[in-house]
Structures are given as C-alpha cells and as structure tokens.
C-alpha cells in the first residue's frame with residue numbers, strides 16, 4: 612500500500628514547510644512528499660525543499676496576465692504531482708473557486724488567527740487593536756470562502772502586555788503553527804481526517820469546534 616502523496620504550496624520563508632519536512636522525516640507524518648510549489652521564484656522555502664530532496668518549482672504569478680491564468684497554470688503543476696494532500700503553508704495568494712473545488716477535501720491551510728476571527732491579512736495588528744486577551748492560529752479545510760473552511764485544529768496563548776505585532780507573529784508561528792500543522796497533516800495522512808458535507812470529521816466524529824492543542828496535551832498526558 613503506497614503512502615499518500617503530500618504537496619505543499621508556499622510563498623515565503625517556508626518555516627511551516629520545514630516543520631512538515633521534519634515531522635515526515637521522523638515518521639509522525641506517514642506520507643511521501645510529492646513536491647513543493649511556490650508563486651514566488653525567490654521563496655526561501657524552495658531552498659528548504661531542495662535541501663530535503665523534494666522537487667520544488669515556482670509558478671510565478673507575475674508571469675500570468677490574469678488571476679485565472681495563474682490558477683490554471685498552478686493547478687496544472689499541482690495536478691501533475693498527483694497529490695492526496697495539499698498543504699498551503701504560508702501561501703499568500705487567494706485561489707479561485709475552480710482551483711479550490713478541484714482540490715477541495717484534500718487541501719488544508721494554516722491561518723495566523725483564531726478563526727473565525729480575523730480572516731484575511733494583518734491578523735496580529737487587528738488582534739492587538741481589538742485588545743484580545745488571546746491569539747493563535749487555525750488549520751482549516753480550504754473551501755471557496757476565504758479562510759472560511761471548517762476548522763480542524765487551533766492553538767492559542769495569552770497576549771502579553773509587551774507583545775507587538777511582530778512579536779505576536781513570532782509567537783503564533785513558534786508556539787502554535789509549527790505544532791498544529793504537522794498534527795493536522797498527520798491526521799490526513801492516516802486517513803483519520805476528512806471533509807464531508809461541509810464539515811470536518813476526525814476519526815468519524817464531526818468537529819463542532821476545532822481540536823485544541825490543550826486537548827492533545829491532555830490526551831497524551
């Protein structure tokens with residue numbers, strides 16, 4: 612039985628990609644990397660992929676006259692990898708409905724906020740301006756609604772008085788994202804997580820709320 616094929620889409624530094632590479636390498640994610648795609652040729656994450664022996668190519672969105680033309684080219688490259696799982700990891704493009712529908716149910720995204728709070732950009736500044744006591748990140752299935760698909764797992768922490776947007780971004784990445792994404796992708800690789808009728812099912816149970824890092828820590832205690 613061949614292992615599921617994992618494709619990762621990036622735009623930048625690839626720290627989430629690196630966490631997935633390390634989790635796959637140590638056996639926590641039972642999948643094979645099919646490839647890494649980036650919409651930017653200068654994405655540092657491409658170097659991380661190649662250093663790990665993963666095929667990595669860029670499909671620069673600037674090379675295409677329209678968003679639809681870019682989506683078509685990206686879908687073609689992604690389809691050619693025959694992915695069973697697609698992880699958007701720091702991927703900064705909004706994908707059109709046709710692209711999303713082709714990969715819906717296989718595609719996850721990580722978003723640096725406690726969704727449904729703060730879909731879109733600039734999440735850390737918005738959380739600070741709102742005076743939120745807590746902040747964090749969410750992994751969700753990708754559906755046509757921007758950052759709106761069913762949430763799978765979420766991690767949160769208390770905002771400290773000296774946290775500014777930059778410090779929050781670093782805390783969200785290090786204390787939450789790098790932990791929750793490997794867990795979500797591992798569930799997908801083991802066939803325990805799926806999207807059905809617009810809801811996330813984990814081990815057959817419909818998730819009314821995302822799983823939290825605390826749930827996991829208690830479970831493992």
Ligand code: GRF
Pocket residue numbers: 621622623624625626627628656700701702721722723780783784788
């Ligand atoms: C992460 O906070 C991610 O949530 C956001 O971009 C940041 C950097 O991602 N979309 P990476 O280092 O490229 O994984």
